[in-house]
Amino acid sequence: MNKTELHNYNLSLTLQSGQTFVWDFIDGYYYGFTTNSVIKLKQVKDNLYWQTFPESDNWKLVKNYLRLDTDYTTILQRINKDKYLNSAIKHFPNLRLLRQDFNETVIAFILSARKNIKAVKGSLRELSKIFGEKVTVDNMVFYTFPKLENLASATLAELKDAKIGYRARFIKVTAKEIFTKNLQKTISALSEEDARSELKKLSGVGDKVADCVLLYSLGFDNAVPLDVWGQRFLTSYYGLDPKLPYAKMREWIRDYFEGFAGWAGQYLFEYIRNLKPPSQRLVRLGRKKSK
DNA sequence: TCTCAGGGGCGAT
DNA sequence: ATCGCCCCTGAG
Secondary structure, three states: OEEEEOOOOOHHHHHOOOOOOOEEEEOOEEEEEOOOOEEEEEEEOOEEEEEEEOOOOOHHHHHHHHOOOOOHHHHHHHHOOOHHHHHHHHHOOOOOOOOOOHHHHHHHHHHOOOOOHHHHHHHHHHHHHHHOOEEEEOOEEEEOOOOHHHHHHOOHHHHHOOOOOOHHHHHHHHHHHHHHHOHHHHHHOOOHHHHHHHHOOOOOOOHHHHHHHHHHOOOOOOOOOOOHHHHHHHHHOOOOOOOOOHHHHHHHHHHHHOOOHHHHHHHHHHHHHHOOOOOOOOOOOOOOOOO
């Protein structure tokens, strides 16, 4: 494998942090699938061992994905402004944000609606198995992330084989929309506000999913996906009214963290999900009875 | 076997 | 702005 230096980067934590669903930890290595490649990674202290398949040695892909061109130290200083962030940073040192492919991010987070992380991972692997391309690495079979044109031309029944339920229609319509209009290119060139607006026109994409794409793919550090957990830390830690609409909550946290709310949100997300302080009762959010 | 929530979004009102 | 519903899974 190739080897390069890697500083202030917790690869394991980052790849398991819920911003991505495509990585598996097998025999000491992380294997992740993307549109054209499977990536194999391992961190040993300040070194990164890496390889790509079937095209080998694609450093550009790895470097871009891991978002190594980031002034992490400065960002940490900016967001470390209260006891919650201070504690989160201590518990989850060197947690980073990735820069994932646009198409992959849109598809993955459309799937995440009303699904848990494990279920999203399962569905993505099913879709890849059905619509991706087989790649054998270390005598194991992986499948590349499905291309949009394949998802767009699939039948709803085929898509539903991936256990994605009502999201099948969203995936099909949005894949076709992005592919035919080349939206990856046009949206990538927009400002954060305009990009959010365009993203929300896509089927299955609302505020939360749009913010995921803005932060995890397009690199807008101040975009914050406020899922149920985000709304919980805002109400539990910072005293926001649970009834505040999404846009108001977003406005508050963006104002508070001044430019890097996305990073702060990622730390707080890990913190509240994994530590769950016993003193704090989790707020129940907007679940209606369903029969 | 049953209940419940899961990193929401859509469409009707 | 609010509300019922959407399909399915994993956990308890």
